[in-house]
Amino acid sequence: MLRRIALVCAAGIMVVFILSACGTEKANQEQQTADVKLIIKASDYKFDQTEYRVKGNQPIQFSLESTGNHGITIDKLDLSLDPTNPNQVITPTAGTYTFECSIACGLGHKDMKATLIVE
Ligand SMILES: [Cu+2]
16 A cells, blocks of 8 residues: 555656656747847836847847846737846847837836837
């Protein structure tokens, strides 16, 4: 009887290990890097540029360097950055994408806007 309980426990522990291994793999995929990088700096209450330009149709690593709690979301590009997930690699298609801070960060929040131009 005791042996059976030990076996069931061991099986349960194995399942937990396998599940956590899957989670780690997913997290690693989100931490991709690319040769071409675009760093967007955010602070209270602005981005460091009003306009960012990149050449499209290549993998680009977008990095958010944020002083304070600010984020960027561009739905059309599936891009979503915030202080807990500051890096993402995407291959953007040409276009002009306006974005604003995606986190309600304070009084100047509504002024935090910029444009990404993908050539
Ligand atoms: Cu904000």
